[in-house]
Amino acid sequence: MEAFAVSLGVHxxxxxxxxxxxIAALSVTFMAVISGLTxxxxxxxxxxxxxxxGPNRVGxxxxxxxxxxxxxLFMKEDLIPKGADxxxxxxxxxxxMIGVFAPFVVLPWGMGIIAADLNVxxxxxxxxxxxxxxxxxxxxxxSNNKWSLLGGMRSAAQIVSYExxxxxxxxxxxxFAGSLSMIGLMNAQGWAPWQWSAFQNPFTMIAFLIFFxxxxxxxxxxxxxxxEAESELVSGFNTEYSGFRFAVYFLAEWANLYVxxxxxxxxxxxxxxxxxxxxxxxxxxxxxxLLKTFFIMFVIIWLRWTLPRFRIDQLMDLSWKYxxxxxxxxxxxxxxxxxxxxxxxxxxxxxxxxxxxxxxxVLLKFFYRVAINFREQNKTVNTRA
Amino acid sequence: MIGIPEIFFYIxxxxxxxxxxxxxxxxxxxxxxxxxxxxxxxxAGFYVLLGGDFLAVIQIxxxxxxxxxxxxxxxxxxxxxxQPETSxxxxxxxxxxxxxxxxxxILLIILNHTTWPSQSLIDHGPTTKQIGQLLLRNYILxxxxxxxxxxxxxxxxxxxxxxGERS
Numbered sequence: 172m173e174a175f176a177v178s179l180g181v182h183x184x185x186x187x188x189x190x191x192x193x194i195a196a197l198s199v200t201f202m203a204v205i206s207g208l209t210x211x212x213x214x215x216x217x218x219x220x221x222x223x224x225g226p227n228r229v230g231x232x233x234x235x236x237x238x239x240x241x242x243x244l245f246m247k248e249d250l251i252p253k254g255a256d257x258x259x260x261x262x263x264x265x266x267x268m269i270g271v272f273a274p275f276v277v278l279p280w281g282m283g284i285i286a287a288d289l290n291v292x293x294x295x296x297x298x299x300x301x302x303x304x305x306x307x308x309x310x311x312x313x314s315n316n317k318w319s320l321l322g323g324m325r326s327a328a329q330i331v332s333y334e335x336x337x338x339x340x341x342x343x344x345x346x347f348a349g350s351l352s353m354i355g356l357m358n359a360q361g362w363a364p365w366q367w368s369a370f371q372n373p374f375t376m377i378a379f380l381i382f383f384x385x386x387x388x389x390x391x392x393x394x395x396x397x398x399e400a401e402s403e404l405v406s407g408f409n410t411e412y413s414g415f416r417f418a419v420y421f422l423a424e425w426a427n428l429y430v431x432x433x434x435x436x437x438x439x440x441x442x443x444x445x446x447x448x449x450x451x452x453x454x455x456x457x458x459x460x461l462l463k464t465f466f467i468m469f470v471i472i473w474l475r476w477t478l479p480r481f482r483i484d485q486l487m488d489l490s491w492k493y494x495x496x497x498x499x500x501x502x503x504x505x506x507x508x509x510x511x512x513x514x515x516x517x518x519x520x521x522x523x524x525x526x527x528x529x530x531x532x533v534l535l536k537f538f539y540r541v542a543i544n545f546r547e548q549n550k551t552v553n554t555r556a
Numbered sequence: 557m558i559g560i561p562e563i564f565f566y567i568x569x570x571x572x573x574x575x576x577x578x579x580x581x582x583x584x585x586x587x588x589x590x591x592x593x594x595x596x597x598x599x600a601g602f603y604v605l606l607g608g609d610f611l612a613v614i615q616i617x618x619x620x621x622x623x624x625x626x627x628x629x630x631x632x633x634x635x636x637x638x639q640p641e642t643s644x645x646x647x648x649x650x651x652x653x654x655x656x657x658x659x660x661x662i663l664l665i666i667l668n669h670t671t672w673p674s675q676s677l678i679d680h681g682p683t684t685k686q687i688g689q690l691l692l693r694n695y696i697l698x699x700x701x702x703x704x705x706x707x708x709x710x711x712x713x714x715x716x717x718x719x720g721e722r723s
Contacts (some may be wrong), residue, residue, distance in 0.1 A: 290684060312586060331625055
Protein backbone atom coordinates (compact mmCIF):
# COMPACT_ATOMS: atom_id res chain seq x y z
CA MET A 172 0.00 0.00 0.00
CA GLU A 173 2.84 2.33 0.88
CA ALA A 174 4.75 1.50 -2.28
CA PHE A 175 1.62 1.94 -4.38
CA ALA A 176 0.97 5.42 -2.99
CA VAL A 177 4.60 6.43 -3.49
CA SER A 178 4.45 5.26 -7.10
CA LEU A 179 1.55 7.66 -7.63
CA GLY A 180 3.87 10.53 -6.72
CA VAL A 181 2.75 11.13 -3.13
CA HIS A 182 5.54 12.05 -0.72
CA UNK A 183 6.65 9.11 1.45
CA UNK A 184 6.27 11.01 4.73
CA UNK A 185 2.77 12.07 3.79
CA UNK A 186 1.84 8.47 3.04
CA UNK A 187 3.30 7.30 6.34
CA UNK A 188 1.51 10.06 8.21
CA UNK A 189 -1.80 9.17 6.56
CA UNK A 190 -1.39 5.47 7.36
CA UNK A 191 -0.51 6.27 10.97
CA UNK A 192 -3.50 8.55 11.21
CA UNK A 193 -5.83 5.87 9.83
CA ILE A 194 -4.56 3.24 12.28
CA ALA A 195 -4.80 5.65 15.20
CA ALA A 196 -8.32 6.71 14.21
CA LEU A 197 -9.38 3.07 13.90
CA SER A 198 -8.01 2.22 17.34
CA VAL A 199 -9.62 5.21 19.02
CA THR A 200 -12.96 4.58 17.34
CA PHE A 201 -12.86 0.92 18.27
CA MET A 202 -12.01 1.86 21.82
CA ALA A 203 -14.79 4.42 22.13
CA VAL A 204 -17.37 1.92 20.92
CA ILE A 205 -15.96 -0.89 23.06
CA SER A 206 -15.91 1.17 26.23
CA GLY A 207 -19.43 2.33 25.48
CA LEU A 208 -20.64 -1.23 25.02
CA THR A 209 -18.78 -2.26 28.18
CA UNK A 210 -20.74 0.26 30.23
CA UNK A 211 -23.92 -1.39 29.01
CA UNK A 212 -22.47 -4.87 29.58
CA UNK A 213 -21.38 -3.98 33.10
CA UNK A 214 -24.70 -2.43 34.05
CA UNK A 215 -26.63 -5.41 32.73
CA UNK A 216 -24.44 -7.84 34.67
CA UNK A 217 -24.72 -5.67 37.77
CA UNK A 218 -28.48 -5.67 37.37
CA UNK A 219 -28.56 -9.44 37.04
CA UNK A 220 -26.37 -9.91 40.12
CA UNK A 221 -28.55 -7.61 42.19
CA UNK A 222 -31.82 -9.19 41.03
CA UNK A 223 -32.91 -6.20 38.98
CA UNK A 224 -33.06 -5.55 35.25
CA GLY A 225 -30.58 -2.82 34.34
CA PRO A 226 -30.82 -0.60 31.24
CA ASN A 227 -33.14 -2.24 28.71
CA ARG A 228 -35.06 0.58 27.00
CA VAL A 229 -32.83 2.14 24.34
CA GLY A 230 -32.35 -0.22 21.43
CA UNK A 231 -32.57 -4.01 21.57
CA UNK A 232 -32.02 -5.10 25.19
CA UNK A 233 -30.81 -1.56 26.00
CA UNK A 234 -27.78 -2.00 23.76
CA UNK A 235 -27.81 1.64 22.62
CA UNK A 236 -27.98 3.02 26.15
CA UNK A 237 -24.40 4.27 25.92
CA UNK A 238 -25.26 6.44 22.89
CA UNK A 239 -28.04 8.08 24.87
CA UNK A 240 -25.73 8.57 27.84
CA UNK A 241 -23.03 10.11 25.65
CA UNK A 242 -25.53 12.53 24.05
CA UNK A 243 -26.75 13.51 27.50
CA LEU A 244 -23.20 14.22 28.66
CA PHE A 245 -22.47 16.28 25.51
CA MET A 246 -25.48 18.45 26.24
CA LYS A 247 -24.49 19.17 29.83
CA GLU A 248 -22.89 22.42 30.89
CA ASP A 249 -19.13 22.39 31.30
CA LEU A 250 -18.55 23.64 34.83
CA ILE A 251 -15.28 24.82 36.30
CA PRO A 252 -15.46 25.37 40.05
CA LYS A 253 -14.54 28.71 41.56
CA GLY A 254 -11.02 28.80 42.91
CA ALA A 255 -9.92 25.90 40.70
CA ASP A 256 -6.56 25.92 39.01
CA UNK A 257 -8.05 26.29 35.54
CA UNK A 258 -5.01 25.15 33.58
CA UNK A 259 -4.54 21.93 35.56
CA UNK A 260 -8.28 21.33 35.72
CA UNK A 261 -8.62 21.51 31.94
CA UNK A 262 -5.45 19.59 31.19
CA UNK A 263 -6.17 16.54 33.33
CA UNK A 264 -8.74 14.79 31.09
CA UNK A 265 -6.38 15.00 28.12
CA UNK A 266 -3.58 13.32 30.05
CA UNK A 267 -5.84 10.55 31.35
CA MET A 268 -7.15 9.96 27.84
CA ILE A 269 -3.64 9.84 26.31
CA GLY A 270 -2.45 7.58 29.12
CA VAL A 271 -5.19 5.05 28.42
CA PHE A 272 -5.04 5.22 24.63
CA ALA A 273 -1.24 5.16 24.32
CA PRO A 274 -1.08 1.41 25.16
CA PHE A 275 -2.97 0.71 21.92
CA VAL A 276 0.29 1.30 20.08
CA VAL A 277 1.59 -2.02 21.37
CA LEU A 278 -1.62 -3.97 22.05
CA PRO A 279 -1.89 -6.91 19.66
CA TRP A 280 -5.16 -7.81 17.95
CA GLY A 281 -4.33 -11.35 16.97
CA MET A 282 -1.42 -13.37 15.60
CA GLY A 283 1.11 -10.82 14.42
CA ILE A 284 -1.48 -8.07 14.05
CA ILE A 285 -0.25 -5.02 15.96
CA ALA A 286 0.09 -1.29 15.35
CA ALA A 287 3.80 -1.16 16.24
CA ASP A 288 5.78 -4.08 17.61
CA LEU A 289 8.18 -2.18 19.87
CA ASN A 290 11.21 -4.02 21.23
CA VAL A 291 10.24 -2.92 24.71
CA UNK A 292 6.48 -3.19 24.20
CA UNK A 293 5.52 -4.53 27.64
CA UNK A 294 7.71 -2.06 29.50
CA UNK A 295 6.27 0.78 27.42
CA UNK A 296 2.79 -0.38 28.30
CA UNK A 297 3.53 -0.40 32.03
CA UNK A 298 5.40 2.87 32.09
CA UNK A 299 2.91 4.90 30.08
CA UNK A 300 0.42 4.68 32.97
CA UNK A 301 2.50 7.51 34.46
CA UNK A 302 0.34 9.84 32.37
CA UNK A 303 -2.80 8.59 34.10
CA UNK A 304 -1.25 9.09 37.53
CA UNK A 305 -0.25 12.65 36.73
CA UNK A 306 -3.68 13.24 35.21
CA UNK A 307 -5.52 12.10 38.32
CA UNK A 308 -3.21 14.11 40.57
CA UNK A 309 -3.85 17.17 38.41
CA UNK A 310 -7.61 16.63 38.59
CA UNK A 311 -7.42 16.14 42.33
CA UNK A 312 -5.43 19.29 42.93
CA UNK A 313 -6.97 21.44 40.24
CA SER A 314 -10.55 20.90 41.40
CA ASN A 315 -9.99 22.77 44.69
CA ASN A 316 -12.13 20.20 46.47
CA LYS A 317 -11.11 18.07 49.42
CA TRP A 318 -12.75 14.91 48.11
CA SER A 319 -11.13 15.33 44.73
CA LEU A 320 -7.74 15.88 46.35
CA LEU A 321 -8.12 12.82 48.58
CA GLY A 322 -9.27 10.73 45.63
CA GLY A 323 -6.43 11.92 43.45
CA MET A 324 -3.81 11.25 46.11
CA ARG A 325 -5.21 7.81 46.89
CA SER A 326 -5.23 6.99 43.22
CA ALA A 327 -1.65 8.09 42.70
CA ALA A 328 -0.39 6.28 45.81
CA GLN A 329 -2.23 3.15 44.76
CA ILE A 330 -1.01 3.13 41.18
CA VAL A 331 2.58 3.87 42.14
CA SER A 332 2.69 1.07 44.71
CA TYR A 333 0.90 -1.51 42.59
CA GLU A 334 3.04 -0.76 39.57
CA UNK A 335 5.84 -2.75 41.20
CA UNK A 336 3.95 -6.06 41.74
CA UNK A 337 2.48 -5.72 38.24
CA UNK A 338 5.87 -5.27 36.63
CA UNK A 339 7.35 -8.07 38.77
CA UNK A 340 4.40 -10.29 37.88
CA UNK A 341 5.17 -9.84 34.20
CA UNK A 342 8.83 -10.79 34.66
CA UNK A 343 8.45 -14.61 34.79
CA UNK A 344 6.58 -14.48 31.49
CA UNK A 345 9.26 -12.26 30.01
CA UNK A 346 11.90 -14.72 31.19
CA PHE A 347 9.94 -17.57 29.70
CA ALA A 348 9.52 -15.81 26.35
CA GLY A 349 12.94 -14.17 26.33
CA SER A 350 11.48 -11.05 24.79
CA LEU A 351 9.93 -7.73 25.77
CA SER A 352 7.93 -7.26 22.60
CA MET A 353 4.25 -8.16 22.66
CA ILE A 354 4.50 -10.32 19.54
CA GLY A 355 7.51 -12.11 20.99
CA LEU A 356 5.62 -12.79 24.21
CA MET A 357 2.64 -14.08 22.31
CA ASN A 358 4.64 -16.27 19.94
CA ALA A 359 6.44 -17.97 22.83
CA GLN A 360 3.12 -19.53 23.80
CA GLY A 361 1.11 -22.10 21.91
CA TRP A 362 -2.56 -22.42 21.15
CA ALA A 363 -3.33 -25.07 23.78
CA PRO A 364 -3.99 -24.02 27.38
CA TRP A 365 -1.05 -26.05 28.71
CA GLN A 366 1.24 -24.08 26.39
CA TRP A 367 0.04 -20.76 27.78
CA SER A 368 2.40 -18.83 29.92
CA ALA A 369 -0.06 -18.78 32.84
CA PHE A 370 -0.03 -22.60 33.08
CA GLN A 371 3.66 -23.17 32.36
CA ASN A 372 4.67 -23.95 35.93
CA PRO A 373 3.64 -22.98 39.49
CA PHE A 374 5.71 -19.80 39.39
CA THR A 375 4.13 -18.34 36.26
CA MET A 376 0.76 -19.20 37.76
CA ILE A 377 1.60 -17.18 40.90
CA ALA A 378 2.91 -14.38 38.71
CA PHE A 379 -0.30 -14.43 36.69
CA LEU A 380 -2.44 -14.10 39.82
CA ILE A 381 -0.22 -11.30 41.18
CA PHE A 382 -0.36 -9.49 37.87
CA PHE A 383 -4.13 -9.80 37.66
CA UNK A 384 -4.67 -8.55 41.23
CA UNK A 385 -2.24 -5.71 40.67
CA UNK A 386 -3.88 -4.65 37.43
CA UNK A 387 -7.24 -4.46 39.17
CA UNK A 388 -5.67 -2.03 41.61
CA UNK A 389 -3.97 -0.07 38.85
CA UNK A 390 -7.23 0.25 36.98
CA UNK A 391 -8.99 1.47 40.15
CA UNK A 392 -11.41 -1.44 40.00
CA UNK A 393 -13.24 -3.03 42.91
CA UNK A 394 -12.07 -4.35 45.37
CA UNK A 395 -9.43 -1.62 45.03
CA UNK A 396 -11.59 1.32 43.92
CA UNK A 397 -10.70 3.53 46.88
CA UNK A 398 -10.01 6.59 44.70
CA GLU A 399 -13.70 6.77 43.91
CA ALA A 400 -15.22 5.23 47.02
CA GLU A 401 -18.72 6.68 46.77
CA SER A 402 -19.52 6.37 50.45
CA GLU A 403 -16.43 8.36 51.46
CA LEU A 404 -15.37 10.64 48.63
CA VAL A 405 -18.55 11.40 46.63
CA SER A 406 -16.91 10.38 43.34
CA GLY A 407 -13.20 10.76 43.94
CA PHE A 408 -10.93 12.83 41.74
CA ASN A 409 -13.63 13.50 39.14
CA THR A 410 -16.18 14.92 41.60
CA GLU A 411 -16.06 18.43 40.13
CA TYR A 412 -16.15 17.41 36.49
CA SER A 413 -19.26 17.59 34.37
CA GLY A 414 -20.31 17.21 30.77
CA PHE A 415 -17.79 15.99 28.26
CA ARG A 416 -14.79 16.16 30.58
CA PHE A 417 -16.56 13.71 32.89
CA ALA A 418 -17.38 11.50 29.90
CA VAL A 419 -13.68 11.39 29.04
CA TYR A 420 -12.87 9.98 32.47
CA PHE A 421 -15.45 7.28 32.08
CA LEU A 422 -14.29 6.47 28.58
CA ALA A 423 -10.76 6.17 29.94
CA GLU A 424 -11.87 3.92 32.80
CA TRP A 425 -13.59 1.41 30.56
CA ALA A 426 -10.90 1.64 27.90
CA ASN A 427 -8.48 0.74 30.68
CA LEU A 428 -10.59 -2.34 31.39
CA TYR A 429 -10.03 -3.45 27.81
CA VAL A 430 -6.30 -2.72 28.09
CA UNK A 431 -6.03 -4.92 31.20
CA UNK A 432 -7.95 -7.69 29.45
CA UNK A 433 -5.88 -7.51 26.28
CA UNK A 434 -2.57 -7.40 28.15
CA UNK A 435 -3.53 -10.40 30.30
CA UNK A 436 -4.62 -12.29 27.20
CA UNK A 437 -1.50 -11.51 25.21
CA UNK A 438 1.04 -12.15 27.94
CA UNK A 439 -0.54 -14.98 29.96
CA UNK A 440 -3.39 -16.60 28.07
CA UNK A 441 -1.84 -17.40 24.71
CA UNK A 442 -3.06 -14.31 22.87
CA UNK A 443 -4.74 -15.14 19.60
CA UNK A 444 -2.60 -18.19 18.85
CA UNK A 445 -4.29 -20.79 16.66
CA UNK A 446 -3.49 -24.46 16.00
CA UNK A 447 -1.36 -25.14 12.90
CA UNK A 448 -4.31 -26.20 10.77
CA UNK A 449 -6.26 -23.00 11.37
CA UNK A 450 -3.40 -20.55 10.89
CA UNK A 451 -4.31 -19.39 7.36
CA UNK A 452 -7.57 -17.98 8.72
CA UNK A 453 -6.09 -14.91 10.43
CA UNK A 454 -9.48 -13.39 11.23
CA UNK A 455 -10.16 -16.34 13.55
CA UNK A 456 -7.16 -15.26 15.59
CA UNK A 457 -8.61 -11.74 16.01
CA UNK A 458 -11.89 -13.33 17.05
CA UNK A 459 -10.17 -15.60 19.56
CA UNK A 460 -8.15 -12.72 20.99
CA LEU A 461 -11.23 -10.56 21.47
CA LEU A 462 -13.11 -13.50 22.98
CA LYS A 463 -10.42 -14.09 25.62
CA THR A 464 -10.17 -10.36 26.30
CA PHE A 465 -13.90 -10.04 26.81
CA PHE A 466 -13.86 -13.04 29.11
CA ILE A 467 -11.21 -11.36 31.30
CA MET A 468 -13.28 -8.17 31.25
CA PHE A 469 -16.28 -10.19 32.33
CA VAL A 470 -14.31 -11.68 35.24
CA ILE A 471 -13.26 -8.18 36.34
CA ILE A 472 -16.85 -6.93 36.21
CA TRP A 473 -17.99 -10.06 38.03
CA LEU A 474 -15.46 -9.36 40.81
CA ARG A 475 -16.64 -5.75 41.02
CA TRP A 476 -20.17 -6.75 41.89
CA THR A 477 -19.16 -9.59 44.19
CA LEU A 478 -16.44 -8.28 46.48
CA PRO A 479 -16.54 -5.52 49.11
CA ARG A 480 -14.03 -2.68 49.07
CA PHE A 481 -10.65 -2.82 50.84
CA ARG A 482 -9.58 -0.29 53.44
CA ILE A 483 -6.62 1.89 52.47
CA ASP A 484 -4.22 0.29 54.97
CA GLN A 485 -5.29 -3.20 53.88
CA LEU A 486 -4.67 -2.15 50.30
CA MET A 487 -1.13 -1.01 51.02
CA ASP A 488 -0.46 -4.08 53.20
CA LEU A 489 -1.56 -6.36 50.40
CA SER A 490 0.76 -4.68 47.93
CA TRP A 491 3.91 -4.31 50.01
CA LYS A 492 3.69 -7.22 52.46
CA TYR A 493 2.17 -9.97 50.35
CA UNK A 494 2.21 -9.33 46.60
CA UNK A 495 5.73 -7.92 46.43
CA UNK A 496 7.52 -10.76 48.30
CA UNK A 497 5.40 -13.31 46.43
CA UNK A 498 6.38 -11.76 43.12
CA UNK A 499 10.07 -11.95 44.10
CA UNK A 500 9.58 -15.64 44.90
CA UNK A 501 7.86 -16.15 41.55
CA UNK A 502 10.65 -14.37 39.69
CA UNK A 503 13.42 -16.26 41.46
CA UNK A 504 11.56 -19.56 41.13
CA UNK A 505 11.05 -19.04 37.43
CA UNK A 506 14.75 -18.29 36.94
CA UNK A 507 15.74 -21.50 38.79
CA UNK A 508 13.08 -23.45 36.93
CA UNK A 509 14.48 -22.26 33.62
CA UNK A 510 17.98 -23.35 34.59
CA UNK A 511 16.73 -26.84 35.51
CA UNK A 512 14.48 -26.94 32.49
CA UNK A 513 17.48 -26.15 30.30
CA UNK A 514 19.13 -29.39 31.42
CA UNK A 515 16.09 -31.63 31.58
CA UNK A 516 13.63 -30.50 28.89
CA UNK A 517 11.27 -33.29 29.96
CA UNK A 518 10.04 -31.20 32.89
CA UNK A 519 8.62 -28.69 30.47
CA UNK A 520 6.42 -31.37 28.89
CA UNK A 521 5.00 -32.42 32.27
CA UNK A 522 4.42 -29.24 34.27
CA UNK A 523 2.17 -27.53 31.71
CA UNK A 524 -0.46 -30.28 31.52
CA UNK A 525 -0.29 -30.84 35.31
CA UNK A 526 -0.88 -27.15 36.01
CA UNK A 527 -3.75 -27.09 33.56
CA UNK A 528 -5.21 -30.21 35.17
CA UNK A 529 -5.05 -28.56 38.59
CA UNK A 530 -6.75 -25.50 37.15
CA UNK A 531 -9.50 -27.69 35.67
CA UNK A 532 -10.01 -29.41 39.02
CA VAL A 533 -10.36 -26.04 40.77
CA LEU A 534 -12.83 -24.99 38.10
CA LEU A 535 -14.82 -28.22 38.59
CA LYS A 536 -14.85 -27.67 42.35
CA PHE A 537 -16.14 -24.15 41.72
CA PHE A 538 -18.97 -25.35 39.49
CA TYR A 539 -19.80 -28.06 42.02
CA ARG A 540 -20.11 -25.47 44.80
CA VAL A 541 -22.24 -23.23 42.59
CA ALA A 542 -24.50 -26.16 41.80
CA ILE A 543 -24.91 -26.92 45.53
CA ASN A 544 -25.70 -23.28 46.17
CA PHE A 545 -28.39 -23.26 43.51
CA ARG A 546 -29.93 -26.43 44.91
CA GLU A 547 -29.98 -25.02 48.47
CA GLN A 548 -31.50 -21.80 47.17
CA ASN A 549 -34.31 -23.67 45.47
CA LYS A 550 -34.95 -25.71 48.61
CA THR A 551 -35.42 -22.68 50.85
CA VAL A 552 -37.61 -20.99 48.28
CA ASN A 553 -39.74 -24.08 48.02
CA THR A 554 -40.18 -24.49 51.78
CA ARG A 555 -41.20 -20.87 52.10
CA ALA A 556 -43.81 -21.36 49.44
CA MET B 557 16.49 17.97 3.94
CA ILE B 558 14.76 17.52 7.29
CA GLY B 559 13.82 13.92 8.00
CA ILE B 560 11.20 12.59 10.41
CA PRO B 561 13.71 12.14 13.29
CA GLU B 562 14.72 15.81 13.03
CA ILE B 563 11.09 16.93 13.11
CA PHE B 564 10.55 14.91 16.28
CA PHE B 565 13.80 16.25 17.69
CA TYR B 566 12.51 19.80 17.36
CA ILE B 567 9.11 18.82 18.79
CA UNK B 568 10.81 17.31 21.86
CA UNK B 569 13.10 20.33 22.08
CA UNK B 570 10.10 22.65 22.15
CA UNK B 571 8.41 20.46 24.77
CA UNK B 572 11.47 20.38 27.03
CA UNK B 573 12.31 24.05 26.57
CA UNK B 574 8.76 25.28 27.13
CA UNK B 575 8.19 23.06 30.17
CA UNK B 576 11.56 23.95 31.66
CA UNK B 577 10.74 27.64 31.40
CA UNK B 578 7.45 26.90 33.16
CA UNK B 579 9.29 24.97 35.89
CA UNK B 580 11.61 27.87 36.53
CA UNK B 581 9.35 30.87 36.08
CA UNK B 582 5.94 29.70 37.29
CA UNK B 583 4.94 31.36 40.54
CA UNK B 584 2.84 28.33 41.40
CA UNK B 585 5.04 25.64 42.92
CA UNK B 586 2.67 22.83 42.01
CA UNK B 587 2.50 23.89 38.38
CA UNK B 588 6.28 23.80 38.33
CA UNK B 589 6.19 20.26 39.68
CA UNK B 590 3.69 19.21 37.02
CA UNK B 591 5.69 20.93 34.28
CA UNK B 592 8.75 18.93 35.33
CA UNK B 593 6.82 15.82 34.30
CA UNK B 594 6.78 17.03 30.69
CA UNK B 595 10.49 17.85 30.80
CA UNK B 596 11.27 14.29 31.91
CA UNK B 597 8.90 12.93 29.28
CA UNK B 598 10.64 14.94 26.56
CA UNK B 599 14.03 13.59 27.65
CA ALA B 600 12.65 10.08 27.10
CA GLY B 601 11.90 11.25 23.55
CA PHE B 602 15.57 12.21 23.12
CA TYR B 603 16.61 8.72 24.23
CA VAL B 604 14.34 7.25 21.57
CA LEU B 605 15.95 9.44 18.91
CA LEU B 606 19.40 8.27 20.05
CA GLY B 607 18.34 4.64 19.64
CA GLY B 608 18.08 3.86 23.36
CA ASP B 609 14.65 2.28 23.41
CA PHE B 610 15.08 0.52 26.76
CA LEU B 611 16.52 3.61 28.40
CA ALA B 612 13.65 5.76 27.12
CA VAL B 613 11.02 3.48 28.64
CA ILE B 614 12.93 3.27 31.93
CA GLN B 615 13.20 7.07 31.93
CA ILE B 616 9.40 7.33 31.71
CA UNK B 617 8.86 4.59 34.28
CA UNK B 618 11.36 5.73 36.90
CA UNK B 619 11.61 9.49 36.47
CA UNK B 620 8.25 10.54 35.06
CA UNK B 621 6.19 7.82 36.71
CA UNK B 622 8.01 7.39 40.00
CA UNK B 623 10.23 10.24 41.11
CA UNK B 624 8.14 13.02 39.64
CA UNK B 625 4.96 11.67 41.24
CA UNK B 626 6.73 11.56 44.61
CA UNK B 627 7.95 15.09 43.98
CA UNK B 628 4.39 16.26 43.33
CA UNK B 629 3.28 14.49 46.52
CA UNK B 630 6.06 16.21 48.41
CA UNK B 631 5.15 19.56 46.92
CA UNK B 632 1.59 19.15 48.12
CA UNK B 633 2.90 18.76 51.68
CA UNK B 634 5.05 21.92 51.69
CA UNK B 635 4.01 24.81 53.89
CA UNK B 636 3.75 27.57 51.30
CA UNK B 637 1.35 25.57 49.13
CA UNK B 638 -1.68 27.23 50.76
CA GLN B 639 -0.84 30.39 48.79
CA PRO B 640 -0.39 28.83 45.37
CA GLU B 641 0.00 32.16 43.58
CA THR B 642 3.24 33.05 45.35
CA SER B 643 4.55 29.66 46.43
CA UNK B 644 7.48 29.64 44.00
CA UNK B 645 9.42 32.90 43.98
CA UNK B 646 11.55 32.71 40.85
CA UNK B 647 14.24 35.14 41.85
CA UNK B 648 15.85 34.39 45.19
CA UNK B 649 18.67 36.86 45.45
CA UNK B 650 22.17 37.31 44.16
CA UNK B 651 23.57 34.04 45.55
CA UNK B 652 21.31 31.83 43.43
CA UNK B 653 22.22 33.92 40.40
CA UNK B 654 25.90 33.26 41.01
CA UNK B 655 25.23 29.55 41.61
CA UNK B 656 23.11 29.17 38.47
CA UNK B 657 25.55 31.15 36.33
CA UNK B 658 28.47 29.10 37.62
CA UNK B 659 26.69 25.84 36.81
CA UNK B 660 25.90 27.10 33.31
CA UNK B 661 29.54 28.06 32.76
CA ILE B 662 30.82 24.67 33.94
CA LEU B 663 28.30 22.83 31.75
CA LEU B 664 29.25 24.93 28.71
CA ILE B 665 32.95 24.19 29.24
CA ILE B 666 32.27 20.46 29.62
CA LEU B 667 30.00 20.40 26.57
CA ASN B 668 32.67 22.10 24.49
CA HIS B 669 35.46 19.77 25.53
CA THR B 670 33.63 16.47 25.12
CA THR B 671 33.80 14.46 21.94
CA TRP B 672 30.41 12.84 21.45
CA PRO B 673 30.51 9.20 20.32
CA SER B 674 27.21 9.14 18.47
CA GLN B 675 25.59 11.95 16.62
CA SER B 676 23.14 10.01 14.51
CA LEU B 677 19.40 9.94 14.91
CA ILE B 678 19.19 6.49 13.32
CA ASP B 679 17.83 3.45 15.09
CA HIS B 680 20.58 1.07 16.23
CA GLY B 681 18.28 -1.87 16.86
CA PRO B 682 17.24 -3.36 20.20
CA THR B 683 19.53 -2.50 23.09
CA THR B 684 17.96 -4.47 25.93
CA LYS B 685 20.18 -7.51 25.44
CA GLN B 686 23.40 -5.49 25.28
CA ILE B 687 22.48 -3.51 28.38
CA GLY B 688 21.75 -6.75 30.25
CA GLN B 689 25.05 -8.30 29.17
CA LEU B 690 27.01 -5.19 30.09
CA LEU B 691 25.36 -4.96 33.50
CA LEU B 692 25.61 -8.62 34.45
CA ARG B 693 28.95 -9.46 32.81
CA ASN B 694 31.31 -6.51 32.40
CA TYR B 695 30.03 -4.28 35.17
CA ILE B 696 28.72 -6.87 37.62
CA LEU B 697 30.61 -5.43 40.61
CA UNK B 698 29.39 -1.80 40.33
CA UNK B 699 25.90 -3.15 39.61
CA UNK B 700 25.90 -5.27 42.77
CA UNK B 701 27.39 -2.46 44.85
CA UNK B 702 24.64 -0.08 43.71
CA UNK B 703 21.96 -2.70 44.42
CA UNK B 704 23.40 -3.24 47.87
CA UNK B 705 23.47 0.51 48.51
CA UNK B 706 19.82 0.81 47.49
CA UNK B 707 18.78 -2.06 49.75
CA UNK B 708 20.69 -0.47 52.63
CA UNK B 709 18.96 2.86 51.97
CA UNK B 710 15.58 1.13 51.89
CA UNK B 711 16.19 -0.71 55.17
CA UNK B 712 17.38 2.54 56.70
CA UNK B 713 14.22 4.34 55.62
CA UNK B 714 12.06 1.62 57.13
CA UNK B 715 13.99 1.76 60.42
CA UNK B 716 13.60 5.55 60.56
CA UNK B 717 9.85 5.30 59.93
CA UNK B 718 9.47 2.61 62.58
CA UNK B 719 11.25 4.82 65.11
CA GLY B 720 8.96 7.73 64.29
CA GLU B 721 5.86 5.58 64.67
CA ARG B 722 6.88 4.24 68.06
CA SER B 723 7.60 7.60 69.64
